[in-house]
Amino acid sequence: xEKKGDELFAVLKTVDDPELPAVSVYDLGMIHDLKVERNIVxxxxxxxxxxxxxxxxxxxxxxxxxxxxxxxxxxxxxxxxQHEWTTDAITDTGKRNLKKHGIAxxxxxxxxxxxxxxxxxxxxxEYTSMENVFGPTACRSILYCMECRNPFEAMKPVIRTxxxxxxx
Amino acid sequence: xxxxxxxxEEAKQNPVYLAAxxxxxxQMADDEFIVAFRGSEWLGLAPHIEEDVAxxxxxxxxxxxxxxxxxxxxxxxxxxxxxLAHDRSADERKNAVFLEKRNGDGNxxxxxxxxxxxxxxxxxxxxxxxxxxxxxxxxxxYVPLANxxxxxxxxxxxxxxxxxxxxxxxxxxxxxxxxxxxxxxEEAWNAFGDAFELxxxxxxxxxxxxxxxxEFMQKQWLKEVEAVLVSxxxxxxxxxxxxxxxxxxxxxxxxxxxTFAEVYSSDKEAVW
Numbered sequence: 154x155e156k157k158g159d160e161l162f163a164v165l166k167t168v169d170d171p172e173l174p175a176v177s178v179y180d181l182g183m184i185h186d187l188k189v190e191r192n193i194v195x196x197x198x199x200x201x202x203x204x205x206x207x208x209x210x211x212x213x214x215x216x217x218x219x220x221x222x223x224x225x226x227x228x229x230x231x232x233x234x235q236h237e238w239t240t241d242a243i244t245d246t247g248k249r250n251l252k253k254h255g256i257a258x259x260x261x262x263x264x265x266x267x268x269x270x271x272x273x274x275x276x277x278x279e280y281t282s283m284e285n286v287f288g289p290t291a292c293r294s295i296l297y298c299m300e301c302r303n304p305f306e307a308m309k310p311v312i313r314t315x316x317x318x319x320x321x
Numbered sequence: 322x323x324x325x326x327x328x329x330e331e332a333k334q335n336p337v338y339l340a341a342x343x344x345x346x347x348q349m350a351d352d353e354f355i356v357a358f359r360g361s362e363w364l365g366l367a368p369h370i371e372e373d374v375a376x377x378x379x380x381x382x383x384x385x386x387x388x389x390x391x392x393x394x395x396x397x398x399x400x401x402x403x404x405l406a407h408d409r410s411a412d413e414r415k416n417a418v419f420l421e422k423r424n425g426d427g428n429x430x431x432x433x434x435x436x437x438x439x440x441x442x443x444x445x446x447x448x449x450x451x452x453x454x455x456x457x458x459x460x461x462x463y464v465p466l467a468n469x470x471x472x473x474x475x476x477x478x479x480x481x482x483x484x485x486x487x488x489x490x491x492x493x494x495x496x497x498x499x500x501x502x503x504x505x506x507e508e509a510w511n512a513f514g515d516a517f518e519l520x521x522x523x524x525x526x527x528x529x530x531x532x533x534x535x536e537f538m539q540k541q542w543l544k545e546v547e548a549v550l551v552s553x554x555x556x557x558x559x560x561x562x563x564x565x566x567x568x569x570x571x572x573x574x575x576x577x578x579x580t581f582a583e584v585y586s587s588d589k590e591a592v593w
Contacts, residue, residue: 202476204385234389234468237475265478286479287375291382295374311475 157189160222165196168218171210172290176250178211182242185233192226194219199238202291202311208232239312256293257307271307273298281305323462323530329396332463341525342463343397344415345532348520348566349454350390351416354406355574356447357384358581359420359440362429368437379480386477389469396465407585411574417516418565419509420447421574429580438501441491442509445484446546450516452481453541457533466531485549492551503552513558517542520566 165179178184178198186197196215200208212230219228240259243251248258257271273281278300285295286309293306326332332339360380367373391402399405420443425435455477458470491498517539519526527534539557547553563569 202382202385203389203472204382204476206381234465234472237468237472239475265475266482285371285374286483287378289374291378291385291476309479313471313475 157224158187161187161189161194161219164218164222165215168211168214171207171214173251173254173256175254176247178215180244180247180250182238182244182247183211185236192224194225194228196228196230197233198230199236199242200232200234201238204291207290237313240308240310241312243308251308255303255305257296257305259308259310263310263312265312269310271296273301273303274305274307275303276301323528325462325464327464329393329398329465332397337525338529339397341522341529342466342531343394343399344520344522345526346390346393346397346466348415350387350394350405351414351565352420352447352451352516353383353387353390355414355416355420355577356444357381357387358577359422359424360444362424362433363435363440366433366435375483379483382476383480386473389473393465393469403585407582408589411570411578412568414565414570414574415520415568416565416574417513418560418562418570418574419443419512419516421565421570421577422512422562423573423576436501436505438491438498438505439508441484441487442502442505444480445488445549446509446513447516448477448481448484449545450538450542451477453538453545454532456541457538460530461532462530488549499551506550506552507554509558510554511559512562514560515564515566517558518564518566 162179162184165184166177168178170176170178170181173181181201183198183201184196185199188195188197196219198212198215212232216228216230219225243258251258252274255274257274260269260271263269268283270279270281270283272279273296276298278298280299282297282299283294284297284304288295288306288309292309292311294309295304296307297304326338332342357380360376360383363373364377364380365373367376387406388402391405394400394405395402422439422443424440425433427434452474455470455474459467459474461467461470488502491502493499517535519532519535523535526532532538543557562571
């Protein structure tokens, strides 16, 4: 089982988010659980943003990639809301690959509802400005670097919100 | 104290619980869906391009939230999401009535004389209420609903912050902005009253601890909104357009359904 598990994870590290080429669904922290019963694989995934239209594509891509493995006969992929995805689940590899794509990883310290800032993914300058919290996809924001004069994007921080939190 | 109910199968064991639960989820789903539809009509028409990106992103995500609630109904045996969203007539829908109001005169395809003040006030009122309801849902006795509440709450923070900022800025802008916003606040105040209600099964909904009481949620909402409004109208919001929770709607909802279900109705058997 352990060997099969390693093999499955190795494949999942190659399935990229269709809207973030070079960042795998594994590194985005979307894999919650794997189950293997003989040659049938069941994968429980955690959706990123609820309104993300890429979820269906991701489901299909994961299933197809896993079914490429010789011993796998069937693969079932299901999204579960039992566990919430937060941006803390992004791995260090994921953060590095986001930067390569011109997208800054989410800030480490974030209070829901408050303004946040990130360094430029190109030159690492702190001198950046928020152009639009809402970007081309639900999970991204648009920023500008005053130092190297590049527009860039950042992953919106999403963390668990306690009740009665400051709302903005 | 109601014991937590962990799954759709478990919920189906108690018909009274099931009926109350379904009623509440229909209200949540129908609110989200119609707000997202009215929002989608603004695509390409927002005051500036950054706002267009922001509003359409919020709208897309809100449609995703509607989809999650419809998904819960599907699990509870109510049929497929697409049918629940597109193939129910106005008198089967439970959304709050002010949410269905047209964005203005004209229509999306020709001469859309939409009003930005109307939409800023409506979205802001709605997002403040959504926040209060989500807070309460995280403690719901129906665990799948509580999970969704927590998930949506994490994302909705951004939506609420966006509309709150518009409200604050327009109320402190020039005289024209101030008076147009104030006019829309008074108008919304006259018709937003049913949004706090939980419909004919309200007492079961509260007894089973599916969500907090109408009074509690209205009080929380008033506290938040009155802190942001420069001149809050007196009293509590009224129900002058009717009560959507009792499936009483205006002609605007028929117009919305005709529009969003046009493609679906043209071939109900089509596979997408």
